[in-house]
Amino acid sequence: MSWFRRSAALAVLGTSLVSIARAQGAGAGGLEDPAVPHDLAIALLSMNRPIGSYPDAQIWVGEVPQNLSRQLYVPPAATVLGGAGGGSTMAAVVRYPVAYEPLRASLRRELAQLGWTIPPEFGYGGGFRPLPPPRDTTAFPSTLCQGTSVLTLSVTRREVAATTVVLQVSSGSGYGLCTRPTVMSTSGYQRPPFPTLFYPPGISYPSTPVCSAAMTGSAGTSGTIQTTKTGAELLDHFAKQLADSGWTPTGDNAAYAVGTWTRPDSTGAKVELTVTVRGMAGGQGCRELEMRVRTPRP
Secondary structure (H helix, E strand, C coil), rough: CCHHHHHHHHHHHHHHHHHHHHHHHHHHCCCCCCCEEEEEEEHHHCCCCCCHCCCCEEEECCCHHHHHHHCCCCCCCCCCEEEEEEECCCEEEECCCCCCCCCHHHHHHHHCCCCCCCCCCCCCCEEEECCCCCCCCCCCEEEEEEEEEEEEEEEECCCCEEEEEEEECCCCCCCCCCCCEEEEEECCCCCCCEEEEEEECCCCCCHHHHHHCCCCCCCCCCCCCCCCCCHHHHHHHHHHHHCCCCCCCCHHHHHHEEEEEEECCCCCCCCCEEEEECCCCCCCCCEEEEEECCCCCC
C-alpha cells in the first residue's frame, strides 16, 4: 500500500473513531470535549483490527472499559488514555510511568497474579518428537490466556521513562490459542492416546540419513499368549527356533530396553503403555523407538 493510500485509510479510520466518541457524548466519561486524544487514536489504530471497524464499537476516553477493570494491571501512577470495545473484543490504552525493559518483568508478574498465563504448548499429537525450544520467560508478555480469553499486549510508544501499551482482551469459545482440542472435530476422529515424548537434547530430527539407510523397510506381527514363563525364557525359546532357520543374534543387547507404565483413563480403567528401544543392524548409534498403548475393553 502506498504512503498516500495508507494515510488516507488512517484518516478515514481516525474520523470514524472521533465520530464514535462524539456519538457517545456524555457516555465517554462525561467529557465536554468528546474528541479522541491523538495518542489514544494512534494506539487504537495500531490494533490488528482497528476498533472503529466494528459496527457496535464504543470508545472510552480517560478510563478503562468497565468489563476490563478487574482483568488488567493498572497501577495508581499509570495514566489511562482510554479504551474501546466492539464485538467480543475490548481494549485499554495505558501509559505506564516506567521504561520498557523494567516494565516487562512487572507486567508478567502482575498479570500472572490476575490469572493470566502463557498459552499452552502445542499438543504435537503424541508420539516421539524433537525437543521444542525453551520458552523465554523474560520476554515481553505479548500473548496471555485466561480460560478461553486471549490477552494481547502491544507497545505503541516508548519513552525514556514511560511506555504506552494497548491491552486487548478477546473473549471466545471453543478451541483456539488458549484451549487445545482433544478430538479432531472435522472428522470426529479421536486423537490417539499416545503421550508426547521428546528426544534427548541435541537430536533435532527423528531419523538421520545414516539411520534411514540402515534398513530399507520393515514389517511386523504380534500375538498374545498366557504362560508362566518369564520374558527372558520366552526370548530364549524363540531364539532356538530362529537359530535353526538361519538367524544370528546381533549381540547388541545393551542397545535394547523395554519399559511398561500404567495410568487410569477417564473412566478409571487401567491403560498400559510400553516403550521399546532397539539397536539397529549396522551399529553407528541408530536406535528404533516404539510406543504401544493397550486399552481395556469397554
